[in-house]
Amino acid sequence: MTLTSSELTGLGNGDKAIVVTVTDEALNTNSVSGLAHFALTPPTIAINAFAGNNILDYAESHQTQILSGTTSNVEVGQTVQITIGGLSRSAQVTTDGSWSIALTPTELAQLASGQITATVADKAGNSANAPAITLTVDTSVPTPFLTLDPVAGDNAINLTESGGVLTISGTADPSMVGQIINLSLGSLLIPAATIDSDGKWSVTIPSIALLPDGNYVLSASTVGGVTASANILVDRIPPQLTVGVFAGNDVLNASEAGSVQILRGTGSEIGTNVSIKIHGVTHYAQVQSDGSWSLSLSSAELKTLPQGPQDIVVELADKAGNLTSVTHPITVDTITPFLTVDALGVGSVLTAAEILLGLPLGGKGDPGDTVTVTLGPLQLSAIVDENGN
Known part of the structure; x- marks a missing residue:
């Protein structure tokens, strides 16, 4: 059979069930089913500002920098090809559609002024190019500088991180060795730090339990007036996640295993992908604008499930890294009773x-x-x- 363009576009995006049934002259029937992935909406990709303003200066070139961006209508795990200042790198699309690479000081030293470009393609081969960004590299020695390393790795403190020792660190101009750095973060009392002979400095905070959830500014300053700051998110609340009843009653029988079954649920992180693991296979489903998510499981995959109790493990993480995991038990009983x-x-x-x-x-x-x-x-x-x- 042949499907017209209008028929195909009318099916929309996502995994679509295909069921083929045959009937002989004696009216015996048999059928097979499978899934086809439709990617009819073109992907998009964008690049976030690099080093804050697309200008790499001396201080920034001495600490790891993150180049990141976003995508839409692109599957998790797809490769993003990146060029920056003559250097070629690649990244993978994550569950929330973002991508990023970390450039070390050694790599930053190789960069020249030029363009930042990024391209990506979805599983169907539809490709997209991000609008190019102009990069300016100016690593001439400036006036004395002070930098802050990302707190907790990403400047977002989750429930687990808030319960342990927190380290605040950074670098300073070599001419500032021995100077004292004063730090402030909300209402916390943070001890002062001293710049070491290698320009590094750090201080540990035993606990941030007294700091409520919210957005803060971490500030660092010296007596000489050199300053640095960073936006910090404190979020200890794990995301909400539910898993609905599977196959009507959480028991998969032979008839149900012969066709596509849909697993549904809800999540609080709109636009983020939940991960669903069943019998060692991991799938992803995006939380929609109404908070719902769904996953179609093909008959071919359902028929590989062993008999008896099975656990479907669904996980969702928020931007701070708080993780919610739900284990949903089901039973597989596809053997016809005697x-x-x-x-x-x-x-x-x-x-x-x-x-x-x-x-x-x-x-x-x-x-x-x-x-x-x-x-x-x-x-x-x-x-x-x-x-x-």
């Missing part, structure tokens, strides 16, 4: 005696299963005993 009927004592005509005395009917089955017997308008049920009767 059933036989002992019909030797049952004739084709119901006699008056049988009506008065009752009609015994029995057979064999799997212990614990429920057997339903229908005779005309009558419907009765029996439980298979431990001996299989």
Whole structure:
């Protein structure tokens, strides 16, 4: 069969179930199903400002710099090809659509003024180029400088990090060796730091328990008036995450395993991907604007699940790194139950005696299963005993 362009575009984006059914002359049927990935919306990619203003100065060239950006309509794990000042690098798209690379001082020393470019393609081969950014490299020795390293690695303090020792560090101009650095972060009392002979300085804070969640400015200054600052996020609240009932009752039977099943849930981090792991395979689904997420599981994958209890593990992390994990148990039972009927004592005509005395009917089955017997308008049920009767 051939699908027209309008028919294909009408299907929209995402994984689509394909079910093919065949029927022979005796009306026997069989079917197979699978998933096709549709990526009809072109991807986009953008580059964030590098080193704050796209100008790399002397102080910035002596500490690791992060080049980052964003994408849309691009799958997790897709590769972003990057060029910056004559240097080529690559990065992967993360669960929230962002990408980043870290450039060490050794790499920064190789950069020249020029362009920053980034390209990406989705799984279907649709590609996108980010608007180029002009990079200016000016590493001439400036007036004395003071820098702050990212606090907790990303200037975002989560629940786990807030419960331990926090280190604040940075670098300073060699001419400032021995000078005292005063620090402030909200209402915290932070001891002063001293610039070492190598220009490094650091101080540890035993706890930030008294600092409420929110946005803060970390400030560092010397008596001589050299300053530095950074925006800090404190967020101890893990994201909200729910997982809905799977396959109607959390039990996957043979009929359900023969078609695509959808796992649904909700999450509080809109635009971020939840990770879903089932039987060692990890999938990703994006939290939509209404807080919902969904994942289509193909018949081919469902049929590989072993019989019995299984755990679906779903995880969601917020921007500060707080992680919520939900373990959702399901049962896989795709084996048709055993059933036989002992019909030797049952004739084709119901006699008056049988009506008065009752009609015994029995057979064999799997212990614990429920057997339903229908005779005309009558419907009765029996439980298979431990001996299989």
